[in-house]
Amino acid sequence: MRCAVIQFAGSSGDGDCFHVCKNILNKAVEFVFYKESFAPEDFDLIILPGGASHGDYLRPGALAARSKVMKSVIEAAKAKKLVLGIGNGFQILLEVGLLPGAVLMNKGLKFFCDDVFVRVENPDTPFTALYKKGEIIRMPLACKYGNYYADGETIKGLKADNKIVFSYCDEKGNSTFESNPTGSIENIAGIVNSEGNVLGLMPHPERCAEELLGNTDGLRIFESVVRYIEGGKANGRS
């Protein structure tokens, strides 16, 4: 399995993602600069990391979405390669149209930086097969623009097709005003595309993927991908 971590100007989660692929998963991983391009067959997993790319100028993810490397990411997504967008990476996927919707400023108007709880709504994706449906996990969230928005029709479609993968909740699994610091519609924390091979989420699984950090709740996202790629689709579920 070969992984790519895309580096945009201003990315800051790139090193963490690279570290998880290389040292935790023990997989081949390369950085790809945003001015470069690659072929769909070059990588099995492409990670768009967090960190305000291009200074969040214009809108979060807007300038990164129009960079050269994103043409390659779109081609790879079309070829059913796995694409994982974390934080700003999720915003880039929205801006480039690989996922539906957009982000607005958090309801509290502040940069939010703390652990959050999310419920695994859909374990039937290449990214979540090692979680149980309804499982509550804890991940760090760090964003000012995490307030996911889409029009009513889009939300209806996401719900009907089970494309909401993670939603904010409290420790016990209740979704309340307080448990969703972003204000996102339907408490959405992460969604997949209709084909299931592109996942975007606001919380940071790469920052809770090893014992040293005191939390490994995010690790199974990466392990699910390894299982999917190396174990074959049919054996994806544990």
Place this chain on the structure above:
Amino acid sequence: MYTVRVYIYYKSGVLDPQSGAIKATLSDLGFDQIHDVETGRFYSLKIDAQDISSAQAIANELCEKLLTNPVIEDYEFEIMEA
């Protein structure tokens, strides 16, 4: 050469947390007559174009390709000879 002034607003129905906060603070300051606050962005561009209609076409295209996100935003612009 034309100057294009682009105004970008949230579409109606898109909740803008900033405008709510601004309205609340205005109310705290005693501006009880304020019923609605809209926030947005503004860009000014200089465009080389043959005539005003081609400047308009360029402005429309760049608004749709980059300056706005059609999921949440609408735009309008004014053009004047620079």
